[in-house]
Amino acid sequence: DIRMTQSPSSLSASVGDRVTITCRPSQSISKYLNWYQQKPGKAPKLLIYAASSLQSGVPSRFSGSGSGTDFTLTISSLQSEDFATYYCQQSYSNPRTFGQGTKVEIK
C-alpha cells in the first residue's frame, strides 16, 4: 500500500495568511493526487484533483502543485471559512489511501 504523509499535522494561522500543506507518498504516483477539505461533523469536499486541477466551485485561492513524491496544497489568503482539516489522497493504485490530515486552526 502507498503510505501518504502530510505535514504539518496541524498549524495555526491568521485570516489573510498564506498557508502551505505538504503531502509525500511513499512511492511515485505521477499526478494522481487529490485534496479534500473537511469541517467538523461534515463530509469531506473535493478541492483539487490530478494534483493541480481546481474542482468546479472551489475558490481560486486554493491551488495544488507537484508530481511524483512531492505535492503541495496552498491557500493564498486564508479566510475564516477555510479553518478545517485537509486530506491528501492518492488514486494511483488500490487501495486508495489518504494522508493523516492537517488541521488548520485559528491563531
Add this chain to the structure above:
Amino acid sequence: EVQLVESGGGLVKPGGSLRLSCAASGFTFSNAWMSWVRQAPGKGLEWVGRIKSKTDGVTTDYAAPVKGRFTISRDDSKDTLYLQMNSLKTEDTAVYYCTTDDSSGWEYFDYWGQGMLVTVSS
C-alpha cells in the same frame, strides 16, 4: 444537483451484519462508479471499496481490512448503492460515506453523502 443520501446505520453487536443504502439523484447513476469511504471516530479517512458501472463490468475492489466480509452492490433501476457488512468487528465502528468515483482515469471522490454512523459494540 447531485445528492447522495445514506441510510441503514446503527448499533450492531460484534459478529453481526448490517446493510447500508445510498440513494443517488441528480446524475446518471447507472454510468457512475461509486465508492464507500469510512472514518472512525476522531480518525482519518479510509477507503472501503468501489463498484464500477455495468458498462465497465460492475467490477468491485475492496480494502484489505474488509475484503471477504463486506460486499458492495448496486441497483441501477433504483439509483441505489449498497454496502453489506457481515462479521462486523469493533474496529468497523465509523461514519460511512458513499461517494461518486471519477471514472475518467483520475479516480477522485467528487461527491459525498452526509455519512451514516455504524457502531459495533456489545
